[in-house]
Amino acid sequence: MDRRRLVIDTDPGVDDAVAILLAFASPEVEVVALTAVAGNVGLDKTALNARRLADLVTEDVIVAAGCAEPLSEPVTEESVVHGRDGLGDLEWSEPRTPLDPRHATEVIYEAALEGPLTLVAIGPLTNLAVALERHPDLETLVERVVIMGGASFEGNVTPAAEFNIWVDPEAARRVFAASWPITLMPLDLTHQAYLVDEDLAEMRSWSTTVGERCAGMLEPYAAFHDEWYGNRDVIMHDAMCVYELVSPGAISLQGVRLAVEVTGEHARGATFIDRRRVHADSVQRVGVHVDNDIFRRFLLDRLRQLDAP
Ligand code: RIB
Ligand code: CA
Numbered sequence: 001m002d003r004r005r006l007v008i009d010t011d012p013g014v015d016d017a018v019a020i021l022l023a024f025a026s027p028e029v030e031v032v033a034l035t036a037v038a039g040n041v042g043l044d045k046t047a048l049n050a051r052r053l054a055d056l057v058t059e060d061v062i063v064a065a066g067c068a069e070p071l072s073e074p075v076t077e078e079s080v081v082h083g084r085d086g087l088g089d090l091e092w093s094e095p096r097t098p099l100d101p102r103h104a105t106e107v108i109y110e111a112a113l114e115g116p117l118t119l120v121a122i123g124p125l126t127n128l129a130v131a132l133e134r135h136p137d138l139e140t141l142v143e144r145v146v147i148m149g150g151a152s153f154e155g156n157v158t159p160a161a162e163f164n165i166w167v168d169p170e171a172a173r174r175v176f177a178a179s180w181p182i183t184l185m186p187l188d189l190t191h192q193a194y195l196v197d198e199d200l201a202e203m204r205s206w207s208t209t210v211g212e213r214c215a216g217m218l219e220p221y222a223a224f225h226d227e228w229y230g231n232r233d234v235i236m237h238d239a240m241c242v243y244e245l246v247s248p249g250a251i252s253l254q255g256v257r258l259a260v261e262v263t264g265e266h267a268r269g270a271t272f273i274d275r276r277r278v279h280a281d282s283v284q285r286v287g288v289h290v291d292n293d294i295f296r297r298f299l300l301d302r303l304r305q306l307d308a309p
Pocket of ligand 1: 013014015016122123124148162164237
């Protein structure tokens with residue numbers, strides 16, 4: 001079986017971590033590189049966290065740092081949702097995985113030149129937009145872009161905007177305007193997918209490093225969800241992008257037209273997902289529905305097989 005080559009552009013981030021571990025646990029895909037972008041926390045921390053996650057599962061994945069600031073006017077201080085360090089504030093030893101000296105945009109472009117490539121974008125879209133700017137042929141080289149971002153109805157940072165798009169709506173505009181095929185996983189889909197306390201307990205029962213780290217990272221994330229949403233169901237936003245690639249068909253998709261509001265007192269970062277008619281021929285699709293019980297079992301069965309080298 002030909003494994004789909006991935007570059008995962010990420011702002012780890014606890015749910016990023018689960019998405020990344022699912023990718024490493026899945027024989028259908030090969031993680032060529034993790035490219036870090038500023039988002040949940042600053043670039044120094046997201047790059048360090050990407051190295052920590054690479055250490056958990058393999059010795060030889062490229063980790064590169066990308067953009068520290070959005071193209072749009074910066075609007076956000078570091079999020080506390082994922083802990084001060086962005087990964088649930090656990091103790092970590094010094095990472096073994098080195099930081100590649102190249103900028104993330106160059107790693108993305110060179111990976112695209114080397115063969116068929118899928119981009120998985122689970123943070124603000126700054127790195128992808130800058131990569132397009134520096135290498136305009138990138139949009140013709142990349143097979144597919146799967147993005148966690150946006151919302152059809154209600155945001156999570158403002159009533160209008162989801163975090164990844166809100167941080168850099170100008171980057172999102174440029175990414176949506178490119179000709180590459182996009183599958184967007186917005187909040188109305190991702191809120192259907194969540195882990196519950198019994199899943200965290202199952203992770204601890206594995207007595208593996210990956211299980212212990214996952215349960216540890218998810219604990220403060222569950223506390224945040226309890227405070228905000230009144231229950232400890234931890235939403236697996238970013239994992240939906242990887243789930244789509246390793247279990248095709250598990251998420252129902254629909255052809256749409258995508259647009260984003262770049263500026264606006266109330267509407268900055270709002271995404272407009274046009275479903276008003278059948279866009280069967282569109283290269284832009286949106287995730288619509290996922291069965292959470294099937295997803296949870298799939299995820300846990302895959303993560304259980306992972307352990308640190
Ligand atoms: O709105 C959810 C998104 O914002 C996820 O990618 C999460 O990691 C945060 O970056
Ligand atoms: Ca993320």
